[in-house]
Amino acid sequence: MSRPLVIVTRRLPDPVEQQLSALFDVRLNPTDIPSTPASLAGALREGDGVLCTVTDRLTADVLATAPRRARILANFGVGFNHVDVVAARHHGLVVTNTPDVLTDDTADLTMTLLLAAARRSGEGERLVRAGSWSGWRPTQLLGTRVTGKVLGLVGFGRIGRAVAERARLGFGMSVIAYDPSLLAAADAAPGVRRCATLAELLGASDFVSLHCPATPETRHLINASTIGQMRAHAILVNTSRGDVVDETALAVALARHDIAAAGLDVYEGEPAVDPGLLGLDNVVLLPHLGSATVETRLAMGERATANLVAYFAGQEPPDRVA
Ligand code: 8YV
Numbered sequence: 674m675s676r677p678l679v680i681v682t683r684r685l686p687d688p689v690e691q692q693l694s695a696l697f698d699v700r701l702n703p704t705d706i707p708s709t710p711a712s713l714a715g716a717l718r719e720g721d722g723v724l725c726t727v728t729d730r731l732t733a734d735v736l737a738t739a740p741r742r743a744r745i746l747a748n749f750g751v752g753f754n755h756v757d758v759v760a761a762r763h764h765g766l767v768v769t770n771t772p773d774v775l776t777d778d779t780a781d782l783t784m785t786l787l788l789a790a791a792r793r794s795g796e797g798e799r800l801v802r803a804g805s806w807s808g809w810r811p812t813q814l815l816g817t818r819v820t821g822k823v824l825g826l827v828g829f830g831r832i833g834r835a836v837a838e839r840a841r842l843g844f845g846m847s848v849i850a851y852d853p854s855l856l857a858a859a860d861a862a863p864g865v866r867r868c869a870t871l872a873e874l875l876g877a878s879d880f881v882s883l884h885c886p887a888t889p890e891t892r893h894l895i896n897a898s899t900i901g902q903m904r905a906h907a908i909l910v911n912t913s914r915g916d917v918v919d920e921t922a923l924a925v926a927l928a929r930h931d932i933a934a935a936g937l938d939v940y941e942g943e944p945a946v947d948p949g950l951l952g953l954d955n956v957v958l959l960p961h962l963g964s965a966t967v968e969t970r971l972a973m974g975e976r977a978t979a980n981l982v983a984y985f986a987g988q989e990p991p992d993r994v995a
Contacts, residue, residue: 677985680720682708682729685749686967689974693724696982714738722981726750727961728943733760745984747977750964751775752914754887758995768995769980773831774972775964780835782963783882783912784843786936787824789957790908791880792816793934796954817879817906817933819844825878826850827871827894828885828913829861836882837865849874852885875902880910887914897922900932908934912963915940924949927956938963 679697681690684705693699700720708716708729716723717738722745725731731746736757745767746756753770761768789795793816800806800814824840826833829852840846841864850861851874861867868874871894875881881903885891895909896919903909909932911918920941926932927950934955940946943961950956964973980990 677721677981678719679722679724679747679981680716680743681724682713682716683726683749685724685974686970688971689978692974692978693981696978697722697985710735717741717743721745722747722984724749724977724981725756727752727755729755731756731761733757736760736764736766745769745981745990747980747984747990749973749977752886753994754914754916756995761995766995767984767990767993769977769984769990769992770994771973771976771980772992774976775969776831776835778966778969779832779912779963780839782938782959782965783832783836783884783910784839786910786912786938786957786959787840787880787882787908788819790910790934790936790955791819795957817908819846819880821845821847822879823847823849823877824880824882825868825874826852826865827874827881827883827917828852829855829865830884830886832912833882833884834862836884837862841865846880849877871899872902875899875907876904878907879904880908882910883913883917885913885917887916891917893917893919893922895919895923897926900926903932905930905932907932908936910936912938915943920947921949923947924953924956927953930955 676698680700684702690701713735720743723743724747726749748770751770751772756768758768793814797814824846829850837848841848849866849868851868851871855861855867894917924947936957938959939961980992983990
């Protein structure tokens with residue numbers, strides 16, 4: 674009996690590709706060239722399943738490809754805002770993601786950015802590498818203390834909760850959270866105070882970290898007006914999705930020191946970064962590294978593979994989102 678053909682849009686860690694090859698007929702992407710609308714349409718036409726990533730724009734137009742052989746999109750990642758799920762549902766395409774396995778690493782990277790922005794590590798590193806460090810000075814690159822400060826979490830799902838734990842237990846921070854899906858209990862979780870509004874959270878936080886999905890409702894949630902509700906010494910961290918922040922408004926606010934600093938892992942038009950941000954010293958810029966550890970990328974591969982295996986065995990995939 675012929676095996677399902679799975680088209681893999683990007684190069685994956687070797688063990689994941691080996692596992693996929695053992696289970697399915699696969700078409701891999703050894704050159705790792707990012708997909709185009711035309712190559713995605715080709716994958717939908719020819720594969721029974723497509724293992725896709727955040728760099729694949731699976732728009733309504735692309736998903737309307739006909740004739741289409743693909744029946745499942747197994748996304749390698751938890752966020753799936755790059756897939757038009759309404760169109761996918763309309764065409765009867767199953768969509769899965771890879772939750773849980775990247776929670777800890779993404780929370781760790783959030784703390785990396787928070788600390789780097791607060792303690793000006795990027796600036797310090799650039800100084801040393803440029804050969805411009807003239808030696809220790811009592812007033813050099815003074816940052817802001819993290820321990821004991823107030824961390825405001827926008828979005829209190831799996832990753833937000835993991836960040837709360839690290840911040841509370843590791844850094845003695847007071848954690849507050851705003852998430853419209855939280856029940857109106859006094860506390861979001863033990864030791865985490867719930868805020869009724871975003872404005873309340875922004876006005877009370879020394880650090881603001883974003884952990885909400887990118888949806889039409891959260892697009893540009895952080896904009897000129899909401900940045901104006903933040904404290905002047907506040908630091909913004911974003912490891913969720915670039916769309917949640919109006920990047921141009923953030924660059925303007927950082928240049929004017931309306932807020933102190935930011936740490937960003939994600940951008941509105943990845944891999945492009947707003948040019949206004951690139952020249953600023955008070956922003957730490959990482960290239961979407963949230964889940965980038967060997968352990969997690971293997972686990973994500975296993976999870977995506979498990980979804981494909983279940984689907985082609987006629988079972989409900991464990992991580993179905995559409
Ligand atoms: C992934 C991510 O690396 O899982 C997510 O939502 O943002 C990243 O950590 C990326 O999505 C891979 O497709």
